Amino acid sequence: MEVNGLTKYFPVQTGFLDAMLSKRREYVHAVDGIGFSITKGETFGLVGESGSGKTTTGRILVRLIEPTSGEIRFDGELVTKMTPAESQAFRRRAQIIFQDPAAALNPRMTVGNAIKHALDIHRIGSDAERREEVMRMLKRVGLTPPENFYEKYPHQLSGGQRQRVVIGRAMILKPEFVVADEPVAMVDVSIRAQILDLMASLKQELGLTYVFITHDLATANYFCDRIAIMYLGKIAEIGMKGEVFKSPKHPYTVALMSAIPVPDPKHKPERLIPHGEIPSPITPPSGCRFHPRCPKAFDRCPKEDPKMTTISSSHEVACHLFN
Amino acid sequence: MPLLQIDSLTVDYPTRNGTVRAVNDVSIALEKGQTLGIVGESGCGKSTLGLAVIRLIPPPGVLTEGSIRIDGTDVVHLPENQVRELRGKVGFIFQDPMTSLNPVKRIGDHFIEFMRAHDKKISREEALERSGKILESLGILRERINDYPHQFSGGMRQRVMIGLGLALSPKLLIADEPTTSLDVIVEAQILELMNKLKKEYNLTLILITHNIGIVAEMSDLVAVMYAGRVVELGPTDRIFENPLHPYTKGLLESAPNIVHPERSMHPIPGSPPDLISPPTGCKFHPRCPHAFEPCPLSEPALATKERQLVACHLYD
Numbered sequence: 001m002e003v004n005g006l007t008k009y010f011p012v013q014t015g016f017l018d019a020m021l022s023k024r025r026e027y028v029h030a031v032d033g034i035g036f037s038i039t040k041g042e043t044f045g046l047v048g049e050s051g052s053g054k055t056t057t058g059r060i061l062v063r064l065i066e067p068t069s070g071e072i073r074f075d076g077e078l079v080t081k082m083t084p085a086e087s088q089a090f091r092r093r094a095q096i097i098f099q100d101p102a103a104a105l106n107p108r109m110t111v112g113n114a115i116k117h118a119l120d121i122h123r124i125g126s127d128a129e130r131r132e133e134v135m136r137m138l139k140r141v142g143l144t145p146p147e148n149f150y151e152k153y154p155h156q157l158s159g160g161q162r163q164r165v166v167i168g169r170a171m172i173l174k175p176e177f178v179v180a181d182e183p184v185a186m187v188d189v190s191i192r193a194q195i196l197d198l199m200a201s202l203k204q205e206l207g208l209t210y211v212f213i214t215h216d217l218a219t220a221n222y223f224c225d226r227i228a229i230m231y232l233g234k235i236a237e238i239g240m241k242g243e244v245f246k247s248p249k250h251p252y253t254v255a256l257m258s259a260i261p262v263p264d265p266k267h268k269p270e271r272l273i274p275h276g277e278i279p280s281p282i283t284p285p286s287g288c289r290f291h292p293r294c295p296k297a298f299d300r301c302p303k304e305d306p307k308m309t310t311i312s313s314s315h316e317v318a319c320h321l322f323n
Numbered sequence: 324m325p326l327l328q329i330d331s332l333t334v335d336y337p338t339r340n341g342t343v344r345a346v347n348d349v350s351i352a353l354e355k356g357q358t359l360g361i362v363g364e365s366g367c368g369k370s371t372l373g374l375a376v377i378r379l380i381p382p383p384g385v386l387t388e389g390s391i392r393i394d395g396t397d398v399v400h401l402p403e404n405q406v407r408e409l410r411g412k413v414g415f416i417f418q419d420p421m422t423s424l425n426p427v428k429r430i431g432d433h434f435i436e437f438m439r440a441h442d443k444k445i446s447r448e449e450a451l452e453r454s455g456k457i458l459e460s461l462g463i464l465r466e467r468i469n470d471y472p473h474q475f476s477g478g479m480r481q482r483v484m485i486g487l488g489l490a491l492s493p494k495l496l497i498a499d500e501p502t503t504s505l506d507v508i509v510e511a512q513i514l515e516l517m518n519k520l521k522k523e524y525n526l527t528l529i530l531i532t533h534n535i536g537i538v539a540e541m542s543d544l545v546a547v548m549y550a551g552r553v554v555e556l557g558p559t560d561r562i563f564e565n566p567l568h569p570y571t572k573g574l575l576e577s578a579p580n581i582v583h584p585e586r587s588m589h590p591i592p593g594s595p596p597d598l599i600s601p602p603t604g605c606k607f608h609p610r611c612p613h614a615f616e617p618c619p620l621s622e623p624a625l626a627t628k629e630r631q632l633v634a635c636h637l638y639d
Contacts (some may be wrong), residue, residue: 032327049506119452158363162592188364189533190577193590215506218579222588245581257513261536262582263575277476 001038001062001209006031006070012282013227029281030234033070040176042303043203043210045224045241047217049256051229051278057212058179062094062172063087074177092122095170099182101162105154109184112150118172133172139199141168160191173252179211184219186291196223211223217260221245226314229253232281232289235308239315249317252290296321308310325352326527327376327472327495332389332472334371334380341599344386345371347551350483350625353544355494358521360542360559361533362574364595368551370418370533376529377413379533380407388587390433394494406629411441416498420480424472430458430483431468460523461516464586478509489524497529502537514541533576539563547571550596550606552622557631567633570609613637 009027023279026199031053038044046054059065061072063079072079074090082090098104105114119130141164153161163183170178179218180199184192200223203210214220220227221241228238248254248290251272258272274293279285285292291301298320306318334346346368353359361369366467374380376391378398393413401409412568417423424433434454438445438620445453454467461482472480482499488496501517502510514537518524521528530541538545538559545562547570555568566572593610596602602609608618617623617636625634 049508054447158594188595189535190364190573190591191594192579193577193588194592196588197353197590215509216579218581218584218587221581221584222579254506257581259507260581261510261514261534262539263535263539263563263578263580264582265539265563267539271511271515272517273508277478277509278506 001075002071002073003037003061004035004071006034006057006060006072007068008053008060008065009068026235026282029233029284031060031067032284034230034233034235035070036228036235038209038211040209041207042225043212043223045227046211046213047215047220047227047256048230048232049215050277051232051281053233053281054213054215054230055181057094057230058181058211061211062096062177062179063090064096083160088122092173093117093174093175094177094179095175095213097170097183098164099178101159101187101289102154102186105162105164105314106155110151111143111157112151114154115169118169122173124173127144134168135174137168140202141165141171142194143168143299158189160195163187163195167195167199169186171206174206175208176206177209177211179213181213182215183212185214185216190220198223199223210276214269217245217256223300229256230280231283234289235318236290237317239311239317243315249311249315249321249322250290251294251321288318324353326394327351327353327529328390328392329372330390330392332372332375332391333387334368334375334384335387336384338383338599343598344551344601345598346375348389349548349551349553350389351546351553351556353527353529354526355527356525357544358542360536360538361529361531361542361546361548363548364533364594367487367548368546370499372528372548373499373531376495376497377410377415379410379415386497399481400527402633407441411438412493412494414491414496416481416484416488416496416501418500419504420477420484421504423479424437426472429460429469430454430470432588433483434468434490437487441491447510452593453455454486454490456491458483460520461486461548476501477505478512481505481509482516485513485520492524493526495527495529497531500533501530501533503610517541523611535574536580547574550601552596552606552634553632553634554607555631555633557623561630565629567628567631567638568607568635569613569637570607573610604636605634 008031012026012306046057049056086172088129116134122259123229135146138149143149143164184195188193212224224241224291227241229236231252236252237244248257253275255272258269276293286300287304288306291297300320308316308318309322310316329351332346332349336345338342347375362555363369375386385397388552431451431454435447438450454469459465463482502513542559545559546553549570555571566575576589577591589611596606604621605623608614623634623636625632628638
């Protein structure tokens, strides 16, 4: 997958009067001109705080929302300009796993039917064959014996089990590309790793490519091959996880890493916590968006948007310090 | 005498499908100035335990057994008219700052109302003056006292919640997942602030969280809870260096660790038990890699082992 200049602005809801008085419309700059490429078979992490644009990016990638501008190519094809038929074919190949399994599942649909639904829509096999396929998938995601789970409703399952259903539903069409939006954020700590291990083994089996969206750097470090750190709709730093984590370059990445509480009482990190909070994406700061909070900001930072600078063949950073 | 003494506390929630024992025979003592971290997964009873201390167990929950003493005062049998006073002496910081503040009340009014509800002797002016000072110590400009909650960011709202918790100079502050809904950087800011305030106000703190990283950083003592019971209790460095209970070990190894990635993300098999029909014996035995004959038969008691307390048959 190849992404270029991807941008998404959401109009801010204004009142009727403001609209009548033709007050200038305001926009939330959710994603602002980002580009990256994802190689087949890799797990690409989009990491950032709330409001960084990671979820919006993920949703655009599977065409749940249309970008304001920019291009996405999937396997050479332009995703952003597809006919309805092409688009349906694309949806079989690209799936999404949502954060909150309780909200992602219809409470009145049995989990078996929830998974089967995708097969129904894409008219794959006979009803008996679909049922058979769902049984196999339930077993595959660890909901055994599947006969017991097929007729259950989401409320009868635990959070971890529900997330397994959501994963099964995303995998039933044998997709090639899966966006996982915070798949373990709502799951208890002790079973997070179970869910991630399940996702990793499904990846092996189906030859998947993942986009893994998370706010948790430690989880990204565990699960991803390559990561992009996002801040206010832009990519601050991108690279192989080993390089980004071992020698973070962008002051924002450095701050994020030092902020994580480490489960080791002897580890007393030197904290470089920026002041304040992420500014409003309606009126993002000029130049480098991190400059008002950056401990290393200098005169160039508020004036000029930093370009991506190459650190190594697999590590780039958008910061004037390295330019 | 410890500031807080909890003895064999048991809290039940009767439901249509049976009784849920949310807190099961928990005993904890906390000295003045100490910070206790209570860790566990959702449903382990850590929040109920915190709420029990200020007599706020949500109905239909009932405290069926045990005692809680704060500075010698019996909390469980405190007459209704003194409960408010108790809630002034014990500060409580709730989990979600977005829903815990009243959207149609100014920040200052939250302080005035809170202080005057728990201590009638404080005048409006005095309350306002004091809240201005508290806001300043939290890094919020005094003039913002006239703002409404929606004008504050998530981190600032959480600071306000902390300020409300501190408003009546409590002897004990209980913080229930104080940073769970915040981003990492803001979380680090809040933890730093709490550490500063701990020294400034000489606070005794109970920190309830599922994040063992926060516990490692903030607390002197750790209580690990599972299915309503404290399964291990001891000094933080001991618990992290030499965890005894298999669940504590599992919890430490399942947590993400950015400094030692190789020590992290090893899952505990299975899932937390259904408390309406919990497993027999030790509640952890169906998930425990070391379970043996006595585990499903009898519930292990919390017993001293080296410098910590542990409830596990391996150490009988």
